[in-house]
Amino acid sequence: MNIKIISDKELHQKTQAAAKKEKLSTLELLRHLAEVHRRVLYAEHGYSTLHKYVMSELGYSEAESWTRIQAMKLIQTSELAEERIAEGMLSLSNAAEVQKHLQEFNYTNPERIEATINLATQKSHRALVQELDRVAHREKSEKKIILQxxxxxxxxxxxxxxxxxxxxxxxxxxxxxxxxxxxxxxxxxxxxxxxxxxxxxxxxxxxxxxxxxxxxxxxxxxxxxxxxxxxxxxxxxxxxxxxxxxxxxxxxxxxxxxxxxxxxxxxxxxxxxxxxxxxxxx
Ligand SMILES: [Zn+2]
Incomplete structure (x- = not known):
């Protein structure tokens, strides 16, 4: 089909459909990664971490791989996250940010997880990061060093x-x-x-x-x-x-x-x- 000659209405509908399909395949990828992780299948292919497998075998950059693995961990703990990703209301980068936050403070309580996902829903990444910083009043425990x-x-x-x-x-x-x-x-x-x-x-x-x-x-x-x-x-x-x-x-x-x-x-x-x-x- 030549999209250059279809009507405006049809182009709009098809673009929406393509976006929906992309969101669903993102979720599909996360579900597959979760199973690879469960089976530690990456080890079979010679990798010591899922992160290395995602980069070398699936061709994602380091940052893309980190984002997907964090989002994968989030859908493993929350069905709400899975729904929101499928609906396109929770971006991968926000899902990753939520997971990082939950992990950092060791939050496992379902209400807390749900509240954090709600906070991240339909929000820009930048706004979410600011919000999470504010909510947590986080104290950085890591030490920064300068290497000569x-x-x-x-x-x-x-x-x-x-x-x-x-x-x-x-x-x-x-x-x-x-x-x-x-x-x-x-x-x-x-x-x-x-x-x-x-x-x-x-x-x-x-x-x-x-x-x-x-x-x-x-x-x-x-x-x-x-x-x-x-x-x-x-x-x-x-x-x-x-x-x-x-x-x-x-x-x-x-x-x-x-x-x-x-x-x-x-x-x-x-x-x-x-x-x-x-x-x-x-
Ligand atoms: Zn090894």
């Missing part, structure tokens, strides 16, 4: 040596995680008594040899042999699960990021069993 060029150069050098492309924040967190892990690995930190009490206890030598073998990087490899690049939030994982009789030797232990550890648990114990198993063994 000397430090930035060192970070760039480390990125090069590690063959990674981490942001400054990711580098700081990676280094802190690594230091903390190494401190925890010091023998003096674990007494004999702890070893006896905790049957899943991994000997320090095993932890150290696995961490060294893995070079402090997630050991997951996808079907094509591409290794996960994650260096943060690493956990020791039993290849044959401890609950199924797996032993504690280094060749039965691997270092995995949080996502790949979760994904493995889902594949071994199933979605329903995951939380139960996690509770028992944490």
């Amino acid at each position: 060029k000397r430090l930035l150069d060192k970070m760039a050098k480390l990125n090069k040596l590690l063959d990674t492309d981490m942001t400054e924040l990711e580098l700081i967190e990676t280094l802190l995680d690594k230091e903390i892990r190494e401190c925890e690995l010091r023998p003096s930190r674990t007494s004999q008594a702890d070893c006896v009490k905790e049957t899943r206890y991994l000997p320090v030598q095993v932890r150290r040899s696995v961490a060294t073998r893995a070079n402090h990087q997630c050991e997951f490899k996808d079907k094509n042999g591409k290794r996960c690049a994650e260096r943060r939030h690493l956990q020791f994982d039993h290849i044959k699960p401890f609950a199924l009789g797996g032993n504690r030797s280094a060749n039965n232990i691997q270092l995995l990021c949080h996502a790949h550890n979760q994904r493995r648990m889902i594949k071994t114990f199933g979605l329903m069993e995951r939380s139960r198993h996690k509770q028992q063994n944490d």
Whole structure:
């Protein structure tokens, strides 16, 4: 159909229909993302976070990906949000802002969630941000620091040596995680008594040899042999699960990021069993 020759009335109707369709497909995308998230399916494709999956596999920018994931989390907690997005009364960016606000203040009460969604409905993003600031009288708890060029150069050098492309924040967190892990690995930190009490206890030598073998990087490899690049939030994982009789030797232990550890648990114990198993063994 050539839209250049249709009547004004028809053009208006078709534009409205196209907008409606776009809103519904946005919601459709959020629902799919929620299921990918539930199954930790992104780990299967070699990503340690849903965010990386949305950017690399679906081709969204960092900001677009953040917005969609925040909105996805909001529709998971509120049907009202889902309705409003479908009706086009709640924009993606406002939904994301609502979610950020709820998360920041740990609001889980349904009335509070509903009130915040109502506040965000049919409002410009800018006005919403101002309003949320006012409502919360928020006290910023984060600390702002200035990184001197000397430090930035060192970070760039480390990125090069590690063959990674981490942001400054990711580098700081990676280094802190690594230091903390190494401190925890010091023998003096674990007494004999702890070893006896905790049957899943991994000997320090095993932890150290696995961490060294893995070079402090997630050991997951996808079907094509591409290794996960994650260096943060690493956990020791039993290849044959401890609950199924797996032993504690280094060749039965691997270092995995949080996502790949979760994904493995889902594949071994199933979605329903995951939380139960996690509770028992944490
Ligand atoms: Zn990983």
